[in-house]
Amino acid sequence: MKPEMENSIKPFVIVTPRLIIIPTPTAVSINSYRSLYSSLHANVAFCEMAFGHHFPPRTWTDEETRDVIQTRDIERCWGRRDLGDFAVALLPSAFQTDSCMELSIVKGGICERLFNQIGLDDLQWVGYAGVRDATTTSLPPREAADPALPPWQEMIEVRYGISPEFWGQGLAKEAARAIMQWSVDEKGVRRFIAETERGNSRSGKLLQKLGFTPSGTDYWKEPSEIEWECPKSHLH
Template sequence: MASVMEKSFEPLVLITPRLIIIPTPTAVSLSSYRALYSSLHANAAFCEMAFGHHFPPRTWSDDETREVIQTRDIQRCWERRDLGDFAVALLPAAFQTDPCKELCIIKGPDCDQMLNQICLEELQWVGYAGVRDATTTSLPPREAADPALPPWQEMIEVRYGVSPQFWGQGLATEAAKAVMQWSVDERGVKRFIAETERENTRSAKVLQKFGFTPSGTDYWKEPTEIEWECTKLRLY
């Protein structure tokens, strides 16, 4: 596998009415985002909501946080499929004078020009949202008796996490919808999947806002979880 330093990624920013959303291959270099990411995974309430009982809170150093992002997301997701997590921050006030009512996907020279106007380190990071090929990341190994899986474009797992101080404001919904729409428009994704702990009604309600419904699949083979799917391809 190529090292993360050997692969370049297209300059990319997603803008929504309240958020600026940046791929982690860019955000991993920002100490302010790494601090937010580390704080989320050290927060018991966040870990309980996002991952369930099997993922207790843990405290990472800055170097450990960087390594986690690089190995779990950039190398396993971005390098393989050009899909992965995005860092999510509040949109700076200077860009709110003409509110963005739709999703804006900014890339190439226009993205470089925009990023030159923003001090990324000073953004107020609130969480992350991402899409990844579940067949190469989170699903358990397949057995001979298991039914064949659909193409990877129909096995795209949605991930999101927002700091508890911003819960109840709809930011997870706004960020995840933006990343999902980008993946449809730019990467040819045709179906999304997700899983939640059965008692995690908060995450279930967020998924339902995107158009997810229970799928009845057993991809993750976890009886304590509900599996979901969404074939809605126009979210914005």
């Protein structure tokens, strides 16, 4: 299949030794990815780990899934900063490598040929990961007494969600690190932030492996959460 872009973003993918990482403006048109995305948000273990009490599990229809991806990510994130979520899949074994290569950006005609070679609907999707400007997406409204925020390039939130069957394999770290490096190199990002539920030690350990440390900020104003930060110089 040949996916269609949902906005003006030119087709590209990020390739790591084990993964193919596709922007959701492309991936939203892939039936098998939408199915995986829907199943994640209906999975009790996934929702408890990723969202705590903020997002109870729910089963979406395919139409609802596409609408959620379109409005929450493509319009709100990609449409504003050219940053957002990526669909994450395992590369077919013939394309995987033991190379120490961190990542490769595949664009244009080469990207189209890669899509045709691997068959996107046949990929084994494992989840999603992404970066977004928190000041225009997830932060609560600012109040007069709140301190001024840094520039948006220093307020880039890291997100990830991996299917429980793939937990413990380092895939979230591999995907998030590649996307973070891409955003530094291609978009001029200077600092990353994140938030985790206090009981979510799994995500906290992952963030530490990526170079994050607890920030002590209160951007999200949520006592049940720990906030983190990672300057680009701390990328692991």
